[in-house]
Amino acid sequence: MSGLTILDGAVLRSIDLNLPELAFFKFLNLSLPPHLTEAAISRVTAGDDVSFRLTELNPQQASEKLGVFVSAVADAIRDAPVVVLVLDGSTLKLFLEDEDDFAMLAENLFTDLDEEDKGKLCKSHIRTALSHMGVPPLSDDIIKSHDADGDELLGQAQFAQLLQPVVQDIADILHHKPIPIVLNLDIFTGSRLRNILADEKKLNCILEKMMLQVSNDQGWAHLIKTLIENNGKELGLPPLSSDNEPVLLLYETIFSQLNNREKETTGPGFIDALKDILAKFEELLEATPVYCATNL
Template sequence: MSNAGLTIFDGAVLRSIDLNIPELKHGVTGARLLEISESKVSESLSGLSLPPHIIEAAISRVTAGDDVNFRLTELNRQQASEKLGVFVSAVADALRDTPIVVSILDGSTLKLFLEDEDDFAMLAENLFTDLDEEDKGKLCKSEIRKALSHMGVEMGVPPLSEFPIFDDIIKKHDADGNEELGQAQFAELLQPVLQEIADILHEKPITIVQNVEIFTGSRLRKILADEDKLKCLVENMILDVSDGKDNQGWADLIKTLIEKNGKELGLPPLTSDDEPVALLYETIFSEVNNREKETTNPSKDGFIDALKDILRKLEESLEATPVYCVTNL
């Protein structure tokens, strides 16, 4: 699934992968089968190179812990397909438990800027203003490199460390000198540089793993399943804000409790700017407000029941529709 330029690999796409290996006319060694398995999984995940620990776990499941002998074993086509299925399932299970979030940079975001004159003019102006810290109205050509870094993955520009050809592009467009440029000249230089980057990415996209925290309700689910732990947690949460309880309505108090204890509960930050997170809490707190209005004489037990009910609704919502917060864009 994807959202806002991000793609979440949670293993779902691997569940329907074709386990046939038509290129195998005869048998294959276990070592070769592992290479084929890793290649097929990567291809299904838009060329993503999986973290070593996921690959190692998949290999361990396929080889049943006997890596050396398995690699030397000759497998027929049926055996190879079966082992491929084991490998794929292992990777899918790992991604289900710990999804990987990536941005696939294929030049499309840059082309949107380049195809709209107004959007590009605003982009160039904002970059020029941000980089012109001394407000001289001039920037060196070499500032193009900073402009690209400033745009970043969110605007479709890969990190310089992931795109070695950056240096060649900058030199090709004479964008590494000390000559000073005005805003219009800077924009004229930036445009062909971005166009070439977009063209290269279109031919060979780059996949960038993002630092994103995904909230599926799993931690809250474990807490809710342990009645004693849940009771203790709820009582501690209430004690933590007990001084203000008499002056707060249920909705405000529950909001305070969630804001103070969200991390321990495995909930997304209440202050997050991500739209799905905001919508989640808006829906939940609307129910709290309605419940508070219907209660004429709220008691402590009634409040605790209401809080537990809200936590269960949050867990159900996150299980049905996980949300995530990007921390490095």
């Protein structure tokens, strides 16, 4: 029923701002996360919302402000891409095309909802079944049109027979008008770290701050691990979490390449090794991005 789309600003930068209605159209069906909207609006208004709301804009000025808004959003999601789930009905259609698959789906839903094992469910459980299937709340009119609400009891076969046309109608609606949903996920593609590594001044500034945390009584490899873990957020790395296997694998893969020998931690060799490890993080994240639950 869905597909994942990663918004990293590339599409927004391709918008022809001479056609503002096109840009507006791209935002109409997608509710941006509050932090993105607030950051973009702040850039448009230069931090003075009150004055901006009282300002009358001619078409040219409005187009320019729209351009600032779009650019601000694009910049914000360049380093922190947004993960969007597009509900388009495709998975529902796959179930509907195979009678056996749909029968099994309906049976499993019926069994899960029949908590008292009575072999009967009221029509109103159709709504709950749709929720369990991950169907968005757009089905009230459809449920009413199929008389799929109320207290009338249905057996398993009747329940499946009623569920099928409801699901079919919802799949058709989503096919013609997909629903995008911004997920509460952060995706780490290495883009932020790539930008840091490409900016020598910024990289050196971060490394200098990290070196203030150096203690010579730590092993060389252990120290690099500690510095990277403690400064991961600023570097654009995913937070290390014991319940996120892809992130654990990422760190284990990179840190396994460290040499555990004791070495001087103040010389250029240590800095070069630290940069090399960061570059490996960037390469692996670019090849295999990882997802984490957002802290926002």
